[in-house]
Amino acid sequence: MAPKITVIGTGYLGATHAAAMAELGFEVLALDVVPEKIAQLSTGRGPMYEPGLDELLTKHVAGLEGSSGRLRFTMDFAEVADFGDVHFVCVNTPQKHGEYACDMSYVDSAMESLAKHLSKPCLVVGKSTVPVGSAERLASRIAELAPAGDEAELAWNPEFLREGFAVDDTLHPDRLVVGVRSERAEKLLREVYATPIEEGTPFVVTDFPTAELVKTSANAFLATKISFINAMAEICEAAGGDVVKLAESLGYDERIGHKFLRAGVGFGGGCLPKDIRAYMARAGELGVDQALTFLREIDSINMRRRGAAVELAREACGGSFLGKRVAVLGATFKPDSDDVRDSPALNVAGQIHLQGGQVTVYDPKGMENARRLFPTLGYADSALDAVRGTDIVLHLTEWREFRELDPAELGAVAARRTIVDGRNALDPEKWRAAGWTYRGMGRPNA
Incomplete structure (x- = not known):
């Protein structure tokens, strides 16, 4: 008989994991302590915008017409414990207020x-991103508290979801990593992930510390690659080079590759910034802080690029934002998401607003979240409305909708045809041909 699955926490990770487990054929019971989340998920709507998630929920949530009925929700831990054979813990680990370390209170x-x-007998599987050493501590705590004692075992199975691709990343992961202490735990997880394993997904079996380190190490590496090309953009700006052509040339080296080599306003979101800071904090606790001191500069470069975008825009406005109308295209930290956590786009918009600019923001999916976070900014219902009457346009989130904009159509409603491409994702020649002054980050002016 197939194991019954539970998922603790129905945020971005948990909601996606629960829906995907149901899609893989398992009976799933998901828990959250927030009644509003449970109510929303029970209608087949996810807690955030994620392509394909609502369709998966509608397909499997019990009580919905035509659904498989394999996915249910509860707020009762006793019900979850009685139901499940494998319990996935998917709660958040945010950055502590005023510290680099992550807040483990939700996981604990x-x-x-x-x-x-x-x-x-059951298997509790941690999927949250945690400081190395957490699994060891939690395994002892579970054995101490559980009536089943050692029969309630812990494993660690980090997630590698990309926002905008989370459903596919769960159903067809590029790798599965499991930190286990017994053959029983490994066997259970191989059963849970039988479908992707049969499709060829590598299944890496390791210990607790290694499994915990994989996610933070992967994010540290990606952050390093992004900040590297942004550091090269700073050099290009000083030397008159073109970072886009530089990145293209570097990317043809198969040891380097093209991915994550696009210079711009840098990374944001709920993972990379807080994960690299938590990694540094944990290294300090372990007495090996020097091993990760380079991540401080990675973080610094990343934050510097937001200021560089503001400076580039101010220069293009004649040295001051006072009395200037500014359109910001993008509010989310990346496309195909409604996530505005630590968004470079909103950070830049906020800085310009504080310097006297009249800022109007448009984003295809992030407007509601942006309004909650930055209520003093202006918001428009379309890119055309955002640009209408503006002195300068900033392209700060690389949505496909923005790449496909007609420069001539926007130019017809703008007061001045000046655009700063904070993602280096637009075609400079196309915009210049339509009469725009195009400024890219780390790129020549013409």
Whole structure:
């Protein structure tokens, strides 16, 4: 008989994982402590915009017409413990206020609330991004609290989801990493992930510390690659080079590759910034802080590029934003998402607003979240409305909709045809041909 799956936490990771497990054929019971989340998910709507997620929920949430009925929701830890054979813990680990370290209180609370109800053999699987050493501590705590004792075992199975591709990344992952302490735990996880394994997904079996380190190490590497090309953009700006052509040339080296080599306003979101900071904090606790001191400069370069975009825009406005109308295209930290956490686009928009600019923002999916975070900014219902009457346009999130804009149509409603491409994703020649002054980051002016 197939194991029954539970998912603790129905945020970005948990909602996606629960829906995907149902899609793979398992009976799934998902838990959250927020009634509004449960109510929304029960209607087949996810807690955030993620391509394909609502369709998957509609297909499997119990009580919806035509659904498989394999996915249900609850707020009762006792019900979850009684139902499940494999319990995935998918709660958030945000950055602590005023510190680099991550806040483990949500993970600790979820594990303890579940453990005290575990009276039968089961596997608890951590998927949250945690400091190395957490699994060891949590395994001991579960064994201490669970009525089942050692029969309630822990494993660690980090997630590698990309926002905008999370459903596909869950159903067809590029690798599966499991930190386990027994053949039983490995066997159970091989059963859960049988479909992707049969499709050829590598299945890496390791210990707790290595499994915990994989996610933070991967994010540190990606952040390093992004900040590297942004550092090269700074050099290009000083030397008169073109960072886009530089990145293209570097990317043809198969040891380097083209991915994550696009210079611009840098990375943001709920993972990379807080994960590299938490990694540095944990290295310090372990007495090996020097191993990760380079990440401080990675973080610094990243934040510097936001200021560089503001400076580039101010220069293009004649040295001051006072009295200038500014259109910002993009609010989310990346396309195909409604996530505005630590968004470079909104950070730049906010800085310009504080310097006297009249800022109007448009984003295809992130407007509601942006309004909540930056209520003092102006918002438009379309790119055309955002640009109408403006002195300068900033392209700060690389949505396909923005790449496909007609420069002539926008030029007809703008007061001045000046655009700063903070993602180096637009075609300079196309915009210049339509009469625009195009400025890219790390690129020549003409």
